Amino acid sequence: MAAPTVAKSPPELVPPAGPTPGGVLPLSSIDKTAAVRVSVDFIQVFPPSSDRGGDDQVATMRQGFARALVPYYPVAGRIAEPSPGDLVVDCTGEGVWFVEATASCSLADVNGLERPLLIPKAELIPRPPPEEKLEDLILMAQVTKFTCGGFAVGICFSHLVFDGQGAAQFLQAAGELARGFPAPSVAPVWDRETIPDPPKLPRGPPPSFTAFSFVTQVVEISPESILRIKDEFKAATGETCSTFDAVTAAVFKCRALAVELADAAEVRLGFAASTRHLLQGVLPSVDGYYGNCVYPVGITRSSKTIREAPLPEVVGVMREAKEALKVRFTDWMHGGAKDDHYNVPLDYGTVTVSDWSRVGFNEVDYGFGEPGYVFTLNDDVNIVASVIYLKPPAPKRGIRLMLRCVEEPHAAVFADELAKYA
Template sequence: MADAAPTVSKSPPALVPPVGPTPRGALPLSSIDKTAAVRVSVDFIQVFPPSTDGASAGDQVAAMRDGFARALVPYYPVAGRIAEPTPGDLVVDCTGEGVWFVEAAASCSLADVNGLERPLLIPKGELIPRPPPEEKLEDLILMAQVTKFTCGGFAVGICFSHLVFDGQGAAQFLKAAGELARGLPAPSVAPVWDRDAIPDPPKLPRGPPPSFTAFNFVTQVVEISPENIARIKEDFKAATGGETCSTFDAVTAVVFKCRALAVELPDTAEVRLGFAASTRHLLQGVLPSVDGYYGNCVYPVGITRSSKTIREAALTEVVGVMREAKEALTVRFTDWMRGGAKDDHYNVPLDYGTVTVSDWSRVGFNEVDYGFGEPGYVFTLNDDVNIVASVIYLKPPTPKRGIRLMLRCVEEPHAAVFADEIAKYA
């Protein structure tokens, strides 16, 4: 007789309010929040192996819950709701209601479900929090679900609003909740709101809205080894007389070139790569304090070349293209803040020639400790979008090293060739 499929039993969502009084009223979002982010929620899972400190699961979850309640005092906007007092004017209404928290129990161990590796053996809807029906998901700022496994491990599902946080900002809040759950008297990084300190330059006239095509992207998971990343860096250094490149540059060049080879668009067709680059370092002196700021600090970087150019270029040349695009960021972002931007860099064609990449490997979700150690693996669940090719960079499950690529960027006819090309760097 086949083993029974694993099940998850969830408690009803419960509000965790701040432990103390918090300010009320509306807070503005920044121009970057409202431009870079759409009113969407981001879902991800942190997988925690069994801890060895001997505490009961009930005590660990209670401490985690208390950490959230305590963190919501300094991070009081997170306990509020997104509101739209006038059409198009989104704000955070500091209501002090709190965040929804779900406790759940799985009928199996983490090993029984392969450590929540893909393909998931538990439906993702069982692992992520959702509010009660009277609450609108799009109005909420953050929710959490902690699922206990029979082995003593946990999966923590987080859902956060991209209007209020970027990845680094969301990780900052979760680290604070973890610190307070572990008994620290205050977060090690004091939160900074100050969204109105970021300039609000005149809006560029938007062209016609992009046309959307629903693609049938194939999900693929590949790991780029640290040895191959180091080799690409050394090759680039040798080819340029000593210049250096980052892991992001090396891995992104591999993705861009391998995809161009796989999809084999006509020679003159455009292939494009886009990513949101951090601008925290460019907001020194603009924000009262960059440390602790948890809003969106990103600006789009786009690269456009002909299909033939990228297919035929040496990988070191493609790395150079990455470096040039990142180096241009300072001028472009500064121009945007001063109102001098001539082009709308957010307006990118969403056809099969475009691929977007997002680096989750360094934002900080892997360094959150709610009291039962740091996660062994973190992965995103926003993988059902079919309007643009996407690649997400993750840390592979410990003890593996390198970069894991979550790929949804080619359709079935190109999947085998793409896998073969990427495998050259695995």
């Protein structure tokens, strides 16, 4: 068959469906510290459904966005920098850019948008008209219709304004309002100024960046393998561990075995842990808060230690790091932190993990039903090794790992090690 093509309409602004406040809103200290001024791209894949209304459903989805932008009025604004380094949200009420597109093929023709992608990333995600700066925008959407009746919804959001859970909360609200809800089931909360702004730690030397040639790999970890790791940990310690602990420990150990750094070289694992539960009493309401609520958890060991440690021991290291979160985050909020935990060395010894399987993108329903599959598209980030947890497409179960964390010379060994847990 001919190579699939995508025809995009010009981007159109979807403004709020009603009047919204103006003015400037501050970002929180966590927004400005934890996030950088980057956009996050991802795709929600909605398989064909016999009860779907095509163009009517897309129009209804647009209306859901317009209605959601009334309670979530900051999202209709723009990121501004009134003075160097001072980033704020200017509530201009302009709206979000929305793109409609049509593919020349069915979802089956492009393997359900599984990797490797048979349609270029640029065809699936929204971008603004040339007069707009991407880094000033807070959220955009693109709906691509396939000949089979399925849809792909491409979302681009600003990490300065949302973390993953916050972005999913907005999209869930847009879906609810598209489906006729009178109001979002969770009322949005801004209140970023209530989060303490701790004294700035002395700046170290600027980080050095190396552009790596990471290989994209997709690996499924079965429920049976996850249970086996948990059972091994319980047999060794008498304690239980989470799926995240079990799978992340396995990835950390497999990567250390694959990259074979010198025995004394540091290997590091970092992930952003949710701190919403630790902001009870700080925020007027934790429910509905859609800003960044994360704090970095880090593990540093020698390469030899992780390579040679039994897997239950590596799981234990994961749990210890997570248990220290409350003390570390509280110290940071009150200005007692001695180190900048957000500053992680970006060399080949570091790998970062993000769990997208539970933030809420898989539960968004714009009127198409819930997506069959959600995946990220930030494949151009090559300065730090990354692992992203996804829900595999139904009917598969377990955890899908989207991996960009080793270069070609180490890819085969890494895949072989991970296959032991598939």
